[in-house]
Amino acid sequence: MSIIKTAAKQLMYLLVPKKNGFSDLKVRSGPAKGAVLRLDIRVNGSYWLGNYDQWIFDRINFAEYIKAGDVVWDCGAYVGYYTASFRKIAGEKGKVHTFEASNDNYETLKVLPTNNRWSNVYIHHMAVGPEHAELKFVNNLQGSSGPYGLGKEYRESESELNIIKVACSGVDELVYERGIDMPDFIKFDLESAEEFALHNGHRVFTEKRPTILLELHGQKTKDAAGLFFERYNYKGLLLDEMPDIKNVLRSKADFDKIEGVPHMVLCIPC
Structure with a gap:
């Protein structure tokens, strides 16, 4: 099967016109169907075909948590697949704020609103995590690029990593100092910076109380997620268990009973 997949990707790459390895391609199916993403077909074939993270979209009906006209934050966006999916649900009257720290990823992501003629999608070149900070950030690992020195461990040696410095903001800072629209829904995929983002958004988490899709690194x-449930009166649902929920997490003690570190948890205000 892997041989067939490899051959198929090679064939797609030969057939798709490209510039510097990237092409502007319309997503063929799935939740982002019809959106034009700038992709390197050699490594981004699943985004083009529309089956990327399908197991997540099978477990979560995002339309239950994002309504037409809502404000959505996509924090850690890579090629913008989730941004495109969220924008489809939020519609013309909604807004999507997309945050990407990697220079390389940002260069391909920044054309998303123009390519799709979306006036309500905003691409921000910054990290989300520690507030009022400048982070060391790995720039050359595509979707696995993330902070350097915050806890994320890289298989690559330091000499193999292209490490840059980027501006980083906290959640309350984004809203009350930078003027970003208050979110109704947030996706956090911050490659270890989640522990900071969960605890520097007190006003947002108490006043607006957005639903949060949290990837755990x-x-x-x-x-940090367990303490977040307690402090802000949220409940956590493990994606691995959805839609048949076995555990509803409301405290750090609840989360400590779960063996290991789950991949994702949906955080819903109570």
Whole structure:
């Protein structure tokens, strides 16, 4: 099967016109169907075909948590697949704020609103995590690019990593100092910076109380999520269990009972 997949990707790459390895391609199916993404077909074939992270979209009906006219934040966007999916649900009257720290990823992502004629999608070249900070950030690992020195471990040696410095903002900082629209829904995929983002948005989490799709990177993020449930009166649902929920997490003690670090948790205000 892997041989067939490899051959198929090679064939797609030969057939698709490209510039510097990237092409502007319309997503063929799935939740982002019809959106034009700038992709390198050699590594982004699943985004073009529309089956990327299909297991997540099978478990979560995002239309239950995002309504037409809502404001959505996509924090850690890579090629913008989730941004496109969220924009389809939020519609013309909604807004999507997309955050990407990697220079390389941002260069391909920044054309998303223009390519799709979306006036309500905003691409921000910055990290989300520690507030009022400048982070060391790995720039050359595509979707796995993330902060350097915050806890994320890289298989590559430091000499193999292209490390840059990027501006980083906290959640309350984004709203009350930078003027970003208050979110109704947030996706956090911050490659270990989640532990900071969960605890520097007190006003947003108490006044607006957005639903949060949280990817967990390591034990510190899991611990931070458990404390977040307690402090802000949220409940956590494990994606691995959805739609048949076995555990509703309301505290760090609840989360500590779950073995290991789950991949994702949906955080819903109570």
